[in-house]
Amino acid sequence: MFSEKNARAEAENYRRHGLDAPSRHIVELLKARGLAGKTVLEVGGGVGAIQIELLKAGAAKAVGVELTPTYEAAARELVKEAGLDDLIERRVMDFAENGQQVDPADIVVMNRVICCYPDMAKLAGMAADHARHVLVMTFPKETWWIRLALSGANFGFRVMRREFQVFVHSPSQIVATGEQHGLRTVADRAGFFWQMIGLERARELA
Numbered sequence: 338m339f340s341e342k343n344a345r346a347e348a349e350n351y352r353r354h355g356l357d358a359p360s361r362h363i364v365e366l367l368k369a370r371g372l373a374g375k376t377v378l379e380v381g382g383g384v385g386a387i388q389i390e391l392l393k394a395g396a397a398k399a400v401g402v403e404l405t406p407t408y409e410a411a412a413r414e415l416v417k418e419a420g421l422d423d424l425i426e427r428r429v430m431d432f433a434e435n436g437q438q439v440d441p442a443d444i445v446v447m448n449r450v451i452c453c454y455p456d457m458a459k460l461a462g463m464a465a466d467h468a469r470h471v472l473v474m475t476f477p478k479e480t481w482w483i484r485l486a487l488s489g490a491n492f493g494f495r496v497m498r499r500e501f502q503v504f505v506h507s508p509s510q511i512v513a514t515g516e517q518h519g520l521r522t523v524a525d526r527a528g529f530f531w532q533m534i535g536l537e538r539a540r541e542l543a
Contacts, residue, residue, distance in 0.1 A: 339501075341407045344384055348411040351386045352418075359475045359531045360448055364390045366473060366524055366535055367444060372396045378442035378467055380432045380460075381450035384412045389419050391444070400426045402439060436463040447474045449531065452487075457506040458514050465518035471537050472520055478532045479508050508532055 350357075356364060364387060377391050377399040385408075388399040401412065406429045416425050428439060433456060445468040447460075454460045465472055477483050487503045512522055515536045524535030 339405050339407050341410065344408045344411040347386075347408075348384045348415055351384065351415065356386055356390060358528060359533065360387050360390075362526060362528075362533050363387060363446060363448055363473050363475065364394065366526075366533070367391060367446075367471070368394050370471060370535075372444075375443040375470070376400075377444045377446065378402070378439065379446040379448070380464055381447060381453070383408050384415055385425065385427070386415070387446055387448060388425055389415060389421060392421050392424050393419070396444070398424050398426075400428065400439065400442065402428045402430060402432045402436075404431055405429070433460040433463050436467060439467065441467045441469050443470045444468070445472045447472075449475050451476045451506055451511060452503050453501075455502075455504055457504070457511060461511055461514040462518055465515045465520050465536070468520065468536070469538060471523075471535060472515060473524075473533065473535045474511065474515075475531045475533045476508065476511060477503075477505060477530060478527055479505075483530065508534070512536070 372391060372395040374397045377388060377396050379388050380402045382388055382401045385401045388401055392399055409427060412427060416422055445464050447464055451457055484505055487505050490503055512534055519539050520536035521539050523537045526533045
């Protein structure tokens with residue numbers, strides 16, 4: 338699922354077409370809230386397209402944390418092409434387990450990541466704790482047909498003997514986890530398949 342071949346394809350798609358819709362919505366939300374001088378931490382950002390766009394829009398520095406090393410070569414190529422070598426740091430680790438090794442950031446992004454990880458509360462909680470100001474997440478909407486589609490996808494993965502599995506976590510529980518870690522919802526946008534939630538540190542709302 339997350340091979341070097343797929344990473345190269347993802348990078349080439351970004352070069353040709355720019356960000357996909359969920360990623361573009363994240364960038365638009367964060368631009369509207371202000372990026373000048375802000376630090377960014379993206380968990381599970383793949384080739385790092387969102388990080389690149391946020392830096393171009395005024396963010397000061399970005400750190401990308403990825404679970405597998407297969408994205409690194411394609412990501413480094415994009416960073417070099419954008420002339421942002423000094424502004425992006427790449428880390429390979431299980432963020433839910435080892436996030437304490439990463440510094441907090443003003444903005445934390447997890448785009449289509451929670452549905453790939455079994456322990457939602459641990460991952461979302463770690464992300465919330467790292468967000469000094471804003472946490473933005475996208476995940477599948479909670480509808481019967483999406484649950485059915487993802488159940489079918491998991492069945493297909495098992496037939497093909499792939500270890501990958503999609504996890505359908507409750508959006509309300511995802512939001513509740515962020516709130517338990519001191520955040521409050523400030524944005525909620527649902528598309529055809531993906532839902533985007535923006536949460537802000539409670540003290541920032543005062």
